Amino acid sequence: MSEPIISLRGVSKAFGDLVVLDDVDLDIPAGQTTAIIGPSGTGKSVLLKHIVGLLHPDAGHVFVEGVDVTTVSEAELYEVRKSMGMLFQNGALFDAMSTGDNIALPLRHHTSLSEAEIRARVEEVLEMVELPGLYDRPTSALSGGQRKRVGLARAIVLQPEIVLFDEPNSGLDPLTSDTIDRLIVRMKETLGVTFLVITHDIVSAAHIADHIAMLHRGKVEAFAPTAEFLRSTSPVVRRFLQRNLDLDATTAGGAPRLPHLD
Amino acid sequence: MSGHVRGFARFVGRTASRAWHHPIPTGKVWEQAWFIGVKAMPILLTMTAFIGSNLALQGYYAFKALGGQSLLGMFVSLAGVREMAPLMVAAMTAAKAGTEMASQLAVMRIREQIDALEVMSIDPYTWLVVPRCLGILIALPALTMMCILTLIGTAWLVTMLQLGESGPQFLHTAFGALTGQDLWIALFKAAVFGLLISLISCYCGFRSKPGPRGVGDATNAAVVTSAVVCAVVNYLISEWMYA
Ligand SMILES: Nc1ncnc2c1ncn2[C@@H]1O[C@H](COP(=O)(O)OP(=O)(O)OP(=O)(O)O)[C@@H](O)[C@H]1O
Ligand SMILES: [Mg+2]
Numbered sequence A: 001m002s003e004p005i006i007s008l009r010g011v012s013k014a015f016g017d018l019v020v021l022d023d024v025d026l027d028i029p030a031g032q033t034t035a036i037i038g039p040s041g042t043g044k045s046v047l048l049k050h051i052v053g054l055l056h057p058d059a060g061h062v063f064v065e066g067v068d069v070t071t072v073s074e075a076e077l078y079e080v081r082k083s084m085g086m087l088f089q090n091g092a093l094f095d096a097m098s099t100g101d102n103i104a105l106p107l108r109h110h111t112s113l114s115e116a117e118i119r120a121r122v123e124e125v126l127e128m129v130e131l132p133g134l135y136d137r138p139t140s141a142l143s144g145g146q147r148k149r150v151g152l153a154r155a156i157v158l159q160p161e162i163v164l165f166d167e168p169n170s171g172l173d174p175l176t177s178d179t180i181d182r183l184i185v186r187m188k189e190t191l192g193v194t195f196l197v198i199t200h201d202i203v204s205a206a207h208i209a210d211h212i213a214m215l216h217r218g219k220v221e222a223f224a225p226t227a228e229f230l231r232s233t234s235p236v237v238r239r240f241l242q243r244n245l246d247l248d249a250t251t252a253g254g255a256p257r258l259p260h261l262d
Numbered sequence B: 001m002s003g004h005v006r007g008f009a010r011f012v013g014r015t016a017s018r019a020w021h022h023p024i025p026t027g028k029v030w031e032q033a034w035f036i037g038v039k040a041m042p043i044l045l046t047m048t049a050f051i052g053s054n055l056a057l058q059g060y061y062a063f064k065a066l067g068g069q070s071l072l073g074m075f076v077s078l079a080g081v082r083e084m085a086p087l088m089v090a091a092m093t094a095a096k097a098g099t100e101m102a103s104q105l106a107v108m109r110i111r112e113q114i115d116a117l118e119v120m121s122i123d124p125y126t127w128l129v130v131p132r133c134l135g136i137l138i139a140l141p142a143l144t145m146m147c148i149l150t151l152i153g154t155a156w157l158v159t160m161l162q163l164g165e166s167g168p169q170f171l172h173t174a175f176g177a178l179t180g181q182d183l184w185i186a187l188f189k190a191a192v193f194g195l196l197i198s199l200i201s202c203y204c205g206f207r208s209k210p211g212p213r214g215v216g217d218a219t220n221a222a223v224v225t226s227a228v229v230c231a232v233v234n235y236l237i238s239e240w241m242y243a
Helices: A044-051 A074-081 A099-110 A115-128 A144-156 A174-191 A202-208 A226-230 A235-251 B002-021 B026-064 B069-110 B113-119 B124-162 B167-177 B180-206 B211-242
Strands: A004-015 A018-029 A033-037 A059-064 A084-087 A162-166 A194-198 A211-216 A219-225
Touching (some): A004 A044, A018 A044, A018 A194, A018 A211, A018 A219, A033 A202, A044 A059, A044 A162, A044 A194, A084 B113, A099 A115, A099 A144, A115 A144, A144 A174, A174 A194, A174 A202, A194 A202, A202 A226, A202 A235, A211 A235, A219 A226, A219 A235, B002 B124, B002 B180, B069 B167, B069 B180, B069 B211, B113 B124, B180 B211
Parallel strands (some): A033 A194, A084 A162
Antiparallel strands (some): A004 A059, A211 A219
16 A cells, blocks of 8 residues: 555544544555445544544544644644545535636635636536536536536646545436546546545445445444455445345346345 | 633634734625625615604603703704614614624535635635625724714704704704714724624624524524624713713
């Protein structure tokens, strides 16, 4: 494994009585794609928010590019964040702005590009997420899947070194999902971007990820290179993978079985 | 409660430090000032017009019994300028602009838009809070001036047309009683109220709990808290300036 660009050390987080992260250690390798899977409500989004410093752990440390984001000053945190782009699970678009203005926001704030250059760059990323020509569309007029992709475009518009995606594929049709997967692979290969992608879609994870981590009950249940992860013998992982593996059985004429997760 | 006081103090500290150290988004400041001023104007001027009319009526009947109708102008201008105009502006602004700030920011909070700004290294205090505070700081003194003129204007009309008293005499005592200091204090009050309303409302919005219920509670807390705080501060300023 190459040098970790993000490291979590003994990170614990509880909301009241609800323990969400319980002494989590995790190393995200630089320039590669790591997928995080796990049942709904186990704290995947919470984990991501610790990495960008939006949430503060009750215990433990989070290092991003060697900087401990749990202890740095606010000013330094803002510097570290400039190398990160994040897609929020719900898109987090600004409703009062057009699609293009949403994506242009980081460019307007952190570059000195002219309006024409900004527009060109935004059109370019819109193209990349297969939403050409939507620059002037009000965000309120976007579908769920479109909002997701606009959030995605906004996360990558500054070409950050680290990209955090919270469920980039959810709500997308299989073809668009494929496009996003290819986009991730291409950006990783050509620009050396580090991706950390939360997903429920094992097929997509298998395509894009070099490593997969599974979060379960506040712990990292398994973390391994993709091929190895898919062969994991951990019962929790097996049950989680089951559903996707069952698809073969279904198409072969067998009745689909519902996996049980707790 | 004490948690809120501490949280609010930190919020104010951050806002002040951003306003001081960061470049101020002047475009957004004027946008807010315009927004706050223009939106509040119709309701505010209507309310103050009828407060002016009633100050004239009540003053007239109270003084008439003592044979002091000539003091009417003075009564209207002192009560109106020193107390009513700034308080009315504060109340209406808390109800309109304040609730709007609180609900807008609360929605942004629960939809993770404020988090998104932070992750994009766009400071939400500089971008969202500072323009609202400075915008209101521009809008409120202007609104207060308009209120003062409207209030004295309607009182003058009522005095002349309804009560049949001398218009010029009313104006003479009204403006004779006013000093420049009264005007400055009124504008100062307006500015202080504006800052308080915007800071309290933005704070309530920022602290919103998730869900529609959270937004409703934040908006409610904003208007109640800022109205009460403004009334108390008004008393303190009057006590300090006029005692
Ligand atoms: N700010 C918060 N305050 C209180 N509880 C929270 C907060 N954020 C998350 N939680 C709780 O933490 C748990 C984990 O939430 P999280 O959003 O990380 O789940 P997730 O793994 O991303 O699930 P999903 O796959 O459904 O998105 C949930 O029970 C959630 O209710
Ligand atoms: Mg989530």
